[in-house]
Amino acid sequence: MKALAAERAPGVRIINLLDDSLLPDVMQAGQPTTDVTGRLRAYANAAVNAGADVVMCCCSSVGGAVDDLRAELPVPFLRIDEPMARQAVQLGERVGVIATVGSTLEPTARLIERAAADAGKAAEVERVLVEGAYDALMAGQPEQHDALVSAALQGLAQRTDVVVLAQASMARLIPGLGETRTPILSSPDSGLTRALEALQ
Secondary structure (H helix, E strand, O other): HHHHHHOOOOOOHHHHHOOOOOHHHHHHOOOOOHHHHHHHHHHHHHHHHHHOOOOEEEEEEHHHHHHHHHHHHHEEEEEEHHHHHHHHHOOOOEEEEEEOHHHHHHHHHHHHHHHHHHHHHOEEEEEOOOOHHHHHHHOOOHHHHHHHHHHHHHHHHHHHOOOEEOHHHHHHHHHHHHHOOEEOOOOOHHHHHHHHHHHO
């Protein structure tokens, strides 16, 4: 995100707060816990105290906690995947969601269904969890991860009007897919666009 922001908005200061224990905790519990929400609240407030005019959560697995905390923050608190969800329901009724982490899949699918309801549109969401891909990545086998995700992605693209990548980290696979009939959406670019709009 820092590199993307430097390219798109070089005058904007980016502050990254990273806690790599949040995702494993959510994965173990199956949803954001009270403790995870509390830590996210602390990080959001720390960002505000550091001078942030906009705060954006870049992890879809804890997106539900962002919804719960928004009203507490004196600045906009954004989810990186919300603009992507709104874009997806504009592109078609059959939306495919692909993830390598189960705790990310369902929140993203629900977000798309909510975006469709808000827009008064129908949405049939197909959920695909790529088994073994996350484990391969954690075991230092990115090629195996990429092969599994790419194969699942190509199959899903044939059955849907648009495909949503539930994790921002999967966006790097898009250039290697070449031309696809089905639009494939990822959250970093549209999420950053929304954050820059909020700054205005």
